[in-house]
Amino acid sequence: MSVVSGIVFWVLAVVAIAAGVAVFRVDSMARATYALAASFVAVGLTLLLLDLQFLGVVTVLMMVMEMAVMAIYMIMFMGMNPALMPMSMVHGKRAALAVSIGTFGVLAAGALLVPWPTRRGAPAADLVESLGEAVMHSKMLVMMTVSPVLFATIVAALVLALPRSRYDRLGDDLRGPDRR
Amino acid sequence: MTVVQVSAAWVPVAAALLLAAATAAASLDGALAARASGRPAAQGLALPAAETARLFRQRRRAPVAADTLLGGVGVAGLLVAALLMVAVVPFGRWTVADLSVGVAWFNAMDVLVWAAVWLTGWGPNSVHALVGGYRFLATALSYELPLMFALTAPAVAAGSLRLGDVVAAQQDLWFVVWMPVAFVVFCAAVVAFSVAGPFSAAVGSVTAGGVLAEAAGVDRWLAATGRYALLSAGSAFGATAFLGGGHGPLLPAWLWLLVKTGALLTGLVVLRRRLPVLRPERLAAPAWLVVLPLVLLQLLAVSIVVVVRG
Numbered sequence: 001m002s003v004v005s006g007i008v009f010w011v012l013a014v015v016a017i018a019a020g021v022a023v024f025r026v027d028s029m030a031r032a033t034y035a036l037a038a039s040f041v042a043v044g045l046t047l048l049l050l051d052l053q054f055l056g057v058v059t060v061l062m063m064v065m066e067m068a069v070m071a072i073y074m075i076m077f078m079g080m081n082p083a084l085m086p087m088s089m090v091h092g093k094r095a096a097l098a099v100s101i102g103t104f105g106v107l108a109a110g111a112l113l114v115p116w117p118t119r120r121g122a123p124a125a126d127l128v129e130s131l132g133e134a135v136m137h138s139k140m141l142v143m144m145t146v147s148p149v150l151f152a153t154i155v156a157a158l159v160l161a162l163p164r165s166r167y168d169r170l171g172d173d174l175r176g177p178d179r180r
Numbered sequence: 181m182t183v184v185q186v187s188a189a190w191v192p193v194a195a196a197l198l199l200a201a202a203t204a205a206a207s208l209d210g211a212l213a214a215r216a217s218g219r220p221a222a223q224g225l226a227l228p229a230a231e232t233a234r235l236f237r238q239r240r241r242a243p244v245a246a247d248t249l250l251g252g253v254g255v256a257g258l259l260v261a262a263l264l265m266v267a268v269v270p271f272g273r274w275t276v277a278d279l280s281v282g283v284a285w286f287n288a289m290d291v292l293v294w295a296a297v298w299l300t301g302w303g304p305n306s307v308h309a310l311v312g313g314y315r316f317l318a319t320a321l322s323y324e325l326p327l328m329f330a331l332t333a334p335a336v337a338a339g340s341l342r343l344g345d346v347v348a349a350q351q352d353l354w355f356v357v358w359m360p361v362a363f364v365v366f367c368a369a370v371v372a373f374s375v376a377g378p379f380s381a382a383v384g385s386v387t388a389g390g391v392l393a394e395a396a397g398v399d400r401w402l403a404a405t406g407r408y409a410l411l412s413a414g415s416a417f418g419a420t421a422f423l424g425g426g427h428g429p430l431l432p433a434w435l436w437l438l439v440k441t442g443a444l445l446t447g448l449v450v451l452r453r454r455l456p457v458l459r460p461e462r463l464a465a466p467a468w469l470v471v472l473p474l475v476l477l478q479l480l481a482v483s484i485v486v487v488v489r490g
Contacts, residue, residue: 061288
């Protein structure tokens with residue numbers, strides 16, 4: 001690892017962790033959401049250092065989009081509009097602290113104590129293509145089956161969750177308000 | 181034609197080029213607006229200079245309990261996203277960042293606009309601005325998926341996400357010729373992510389200016405510049421991914437790219453003035469029920485051509 005990428009790694013690592021801490025320290029829903037987005041963006045950019053360019057860019061893409069949408073739901077579903085009023089971002093502090101310290105301890109101990117395997121083989125020339133092969137090649141049939149089922153589940157859940165939806169917009173006969 | 185990566189010292193030049201294109205687009209828009217209101221078109225050409233002079237002397241507005249940090253991130257984010265977009269677009273033979281996933285990078289940067297516009301609306305702690313932010317996300321839900329699949333078409337045809345390869349694959353035939361649907365959808369999405377024309381409900385007059393309701397001074401200048409820069413960056417990408425990039429007779433590659441980008445940018449600026457603003461909820465049904473299947477069929481056609489050609 002060159003000096004530059006070393007510096008970039010440390011900057012990104014500090015940003016990722018500082019933004020992650022900020023999620024629980026800020027007093028506004030919007031700031032918490034976008035602090036989380038910033039943390040994920042830093043993680044995504046760290047992946048670029050590992051030459052996992054597609055994964056890195058897609059992480060940035062997905063996480064920014066996800067947080068933009070999540071901000072809406074967080075603000076919409078919280079009672080008494082905490083989005084516009086200062087509020088604490090933590091609850092159940094003791095249990096949460098115990099769980100997170102325990103998890104950190106286990107993971108850190110694992111990282112330090114487990115003997116790491118040495119690298120076998122070399123990275124492929126085109127990482128994007130080999131990633132696609134690894135994910136899709138033998139599992140294509142499964143993916144093709146699972147994705148329509150998942151999509152149908154989402155649509156069905158939305159239809160069930162919205163008792164009126166298009167009937168509100170288009171009238172009981174679904175012909176549209178103009179044609180009644 | 182192979183694309184080479186130039187040193188980072190050229191980054192300011194790329195940024196200056198993007199700003200020049202954005203200024204030209206704003207001038208053209210000013211001229212069109214002047215002509216539409218019955219004044220001579222030449223009067224409007226100085227619009228960017230006049231607006232810059234006006235806004236730089238104007239005070240920023242600071243509403244009560246405004247979230248200036250997030251609002252600032254949002255306002256500046258538009259221009260930053262546009263600058264990061266053009267980083268992967270080859271300027272003739274040269275590119276600032278020869279990313280192997282350039283197409284995905286462009287897509288990720290246009291998603292940054294989601295956050296930037298919403299944050300611009302969130303920042304001032306104002307109802308109209310926040311409503312504008314929500315309207316943009318509602319519009320984005322309609323244009324983003326068609327845009328993603330439209331971007332997939334040239335990548336599938338070139339067999340690579342690297343923009344240099346996408347340009348090289350258009351040596352004989354521009355992609356716009358055999359993927360016109362993807363091109364049209366892409367152009368519409370460029371207008372949409374620069375919050376303009378039919379997709380400008382987020383800054384519409386019905387919400388007193390939407391996300392820009394409270395923006396004044398340098399904030400307003402940054403937002404306006406960012407929107408024109410996004411339109412210009414989108415045009416440069418469109419010229420690269422669909423109009424053959426630097427390919428063309430006689431002229432050098434970089435000049436061809438400028439000519440094509442300018443032509444596409446002019447087309448988008450002219451067209452977006454002529455179309456009415458669409459309400460986001462009205463946009464959703466046609467976008468998901470008509471445009472998305474169409475662009476998927478386009479992608480299917482492209483994939484079949486690629487498979488048959490071998």
